[in-house]
Amino acid sequence: MGEVIIQTSGLTKRYGEKIAVNQLNLSIKKGEIFGLLGPNGAGKTTTILMLLGLTEPSAGTATICGMDCTRNALGIKKIVGYLPDNPGFYQDLTGRQNLAFTGRLNGLSEEEIKKRSDEALNRVRLEDAADKKTGTYSKGMRQRLGIADVLMKDPEIIIMDEPTLGLDPEGMRELLELMTQMSKEDGRTLLISSHQLYQVQQICDRVGIFVNGNLVACGEIEDLGHQVQDSTKYSLELQVDPCDDKVLAEISRQPGVSSIQKEGNMFVVESKYDIRSQLTSFLGSHEYTIQHLHQRGGDLDAIYRMYFERAEAEAEAIAMKATQKGKLHNRLFRGGGTK
Ligand SMILES: Nc1ncnc2c1ncn2[C@@H]1O[C@H](COP(=O)(O)OP(=O)(O)OP(=O)(O)O)[C@@H](O)[C@H]1O
Numbered sequence: 239m240g241e242v243i244i245q246t247s248g249l250t251k252r253y254g255e256k257i258a259v260n261q262l263n264l265s266i267k268k269g270e271i272f273g274l275l276g277p278n279g280a281g282k283t284t285t286i287l288m289l290l291g292l293t294e295p296s297a298g299t300a301t302i303c304g305m306d307c308t309r310n311a312l313g314i315k316k317i318v319g320y321l322p323d324n325p326g327f328y329q330d331l332t333g334r335q336n337l338a339f340t341g342r343l344n345g346l347s348e349e350e351i352k353k354r355s356d357e358a359l360n361r362v363r364l365e366d367a368a369d370k371k372t373g374t375y376s377k378g379m380r381q382r383l384g385i386a387d388v389l390m391k392d393p394e395i396i397i398m399d400e401p402t403l404g405l406d407p408e409g410m411r412e413l414l415e416l417m418t419q420m421s422k423e424d425g426r427t428l429l430i431s432s433h434q435l436y437q438v439q440q441i442c443d444r445v446g447i448f449v450n451g452n453l454v455a456c457g458e459i460e461d462l463g464h465q466v467q468d469s470t471k472y473s474l475e476l477q478v479d480p481c482d483d484k485v486l487a488e489i490s491r492q493p494g495v496s497s498i499q500k501e502g503n504m505f506v507v508e509s510k511y512d513i514r515s516q517l518t519s520f521l522g523s524h525e526y527t528i529q530h531l532h533q534r535g536g537d538l539d540a541i542y543r544m545y546f547e548r549a550e551a552e553a554e555a556i557a558m559k560a561t562q563k564g565k566l567h568n569r570l571f572r573g574g575g576t577k
Pocket of ligand 1: 278
């Protein structure tokens with residue numbers, strides 16, 4: 239992996255006063271699975287639409303394989319497969335007929351259509367349902383047919399908008415497996431937008447966290463985890479046997495420990511640095527059995543929480559400033575009072 243396939247530079251989209259995407263700088267490399275994470279309204283779909291050349295940026299540029307996404311939308315369409323959050327099919331046609339329709343739209347020969355649709359249906363394990371009307375398909379089957387549909391084009395790059403939305407755990411597992419195959423076995427580049435955290439943790443090489451149109455963090459999950467870890471105090475969950483006042487007092491006297499509290503049947507130990515190995519050897523040498531030891535933070539939930547809380551606090555501060563400015567403006571220019 240090395241060659242940059244998708245690149246955005248200062249990419250911005252405004253809808254009137256609203257900035258849906260703000261100065262987005264992103265580089266996605268060949269073969270990577272990149273997760274664009276963020277809550278509803280963060281700007282993920284708008285970013286995708288700009289990459290597909292379906293909406294024009296207000297500023298900045300986006301390129302895929304060196305092609306400008308806005309000026310060369312047709313060129314982009316040839317190499318990028320797009321799976322929308324709710325792929326639409328002709329309900330009265332079968333899965334196979336729907337794929338053939340896509341094949342014809344893409345100028346494939348009938349022979350090629352048969353070959354590719356057989357392969358794709360096999361890939362997404364829909365052979366048995368291939369000749370049933372898509373109106374009878376479940377959500378999971380429609381998503382898998384959506385992937386088969388994307389594969390008809392044999393695209394180098396696949397962009398998926400909220401692909402796992404509404405899937406049951408089994409449907410989710412199957413879809414994640416397919417995505418991994420398409421990247422690791424086929425060498426395709428995948429951009430997945432989602433507000434569902436755990437899927438991303440499992441399959442993405444890198445993630446970008448998107449809040450209010452801003453990319454607030456970008457990197458490998460582990461790196462982002464370290465960033466969280468560095469900026470917060472260490473918090474350790476600990477269950478020991480025996481669990482008595484003596485051990486509580488002994489742990490509280492350990493170097494680096496700033497506080498210890500009992501939460502249910504476990505202790506939560508706050509410290510200034512990572513004390514896991516020090517604590518393990520102390521407890522071991524004093525004949526305590528460790529039943530549970532877990533450093534809080536550093537997982538995707540903690541990363542997400544930290545960035546979201548920070549971004550939300552900043553957004554609130556900006557909104558408050560704007561309100562104060564408005565009130566001041568009213569008072570100065572319109573003679574209105576502040577409430
Ligand atoms: N055509 C539009 N006109 C006005 N505002 C829009 C338009 N499209 C999107 N927005 C606004 O831009 C912001 C980003 O929307 P976007 O759909 O890109 O977010 P998202 O992260 O994809 O969330 P969701 O999953 O809810 O679609 C939102 O505040 C949305 O209301």
